[in-house]
Amino acid sequence: MDYEIFELGDVRLQQGATLSDAKLAFKTYGELNADKSNAIVYPTWYSGQHYDNEWLIGEGMALDPAKYFVIIPNMLGNGLSSSPSNTPAPHDRASFPRVTMYDNVRFQHRLVTERFGIERLELVTGWSMGAGQTYQWAVSFPDMVKRILPFCGSAKTSRHNIVFLEGVKAALTADAAYAGGRYDRQPDIGIRAMSRVYAGWGFSQQFYRETIYERDPLGFASLEDFLVSFWEGLFLKRDANNLLAMLWTWQNADVGRTPGFRGVEDALAAIRMPAIVMPAQQDLYFPPEDNEWEVKHMPRAELRVIPGAWGHFAGGGLNPEDTRFIDDALKELLRLKV
Known part of the structure; x- marks a missing residue:
């Protein structure tokens, strides 16, 4: 530790x-x-x-x-x-x-x-x-x-930020495995879905238009590689209830x-x-x-x-x-x- x-x-x-x-x-x-x-x-x-x-x-x-x-x-x-x-x-x-x-x-x-x-x-x-x-x-x-x-x-x-986070939350909790937060295993489908919602917001339109994710210092092979390796990789190592608890803190x-x-x-x-x-x-x-x-x-x-x-x-x-x-x-x- x-x-x-x-x-x-x-x-x-x-x-x-x-x-x-x-x-x-x-x-x-x-x-x-x-x-x-x-x-x-x-x-x-x-x-x-x-x-x-x-x-x-x-x-x-x-x-x-x-x-x-x-x-x-x-x-x-x-x-x-x-x-x-x-x-x-x-x-x-x-x-x-x-x-x-x-x-x-x-x-x-x-x-x-x-x-x-x-x-x-x-x-x-x-x-x-x-x-x-x-x-x-x-x-x-x-x-x-x-x-x-x-x-x-x-x-x-802001209200707009709150709406963005509602999309993140909805994607995560739509996974049946989420089970109202009483899951026995992480709702991976929901976490992957929320990651893809988040991906459209974390970087700018220009970032994607110019495929900056393929250049140094990131160097991903493709858009799909970036979505899976960076975005899904970022959130899959987190606990779903933890993500939702922090999301509430952020929205409020x-x-x-x-x-x-x-x-x-x-x-x-x-x-x-x-x-x-x-x-x-x-x-x-x-x-x-x-x-x-x-x-x-x-x-x-x-x-x-x-x-x-x-x-x-x-x-x-x-x-x-x-x-x-x-x-x-x-x-x-x-x-x-x-």
């Missing part, structure tokens, strides 16, 4: 349920310095686990473990932290309670403060649902977070539901730390227009669009050019005196 477990105990969730013996899986990179001033939080994304974030950490990069103490907390529902697949009855499988972004960040805050005694974070950053958690950190703990850089994500899931993401705030505009206005908000130019479900609206309500935010044809996966660490673009922005933000 290449990660650690932070025992949360019995936790009351925002939706009202109590999750018993909750656990938060995490991994750290680098060393916490003496005055505990070099910490960065970098949450995971939909279906991702900590190792899926490692492409943005390395020597000479903004998230250099020789300089920073990087904490990657695994989102609840991802199979490592408390999830439908690893929680005992009565909250196992389809009975796993609803978890919000607010819950995830509240538990991550406990990890950061109780386990490590950290009072200030140099940066919070993340891709996709990790970006949603980044926004939530800024709203929930504004005095603790010095800077944020959410990329390819949003502060509130909204920093405006943070206690003490009167909607998303009010919450965004409270994000007063420096921020670079980075959508991808051709992201089909987190389009730059949505982030442009958000940035208008954030006092110290800049919109910086990741150019190119990779769509949402511009933030997935697959394309070296996009990785450099994100890394350069992170370096710039970390150099900023706060």
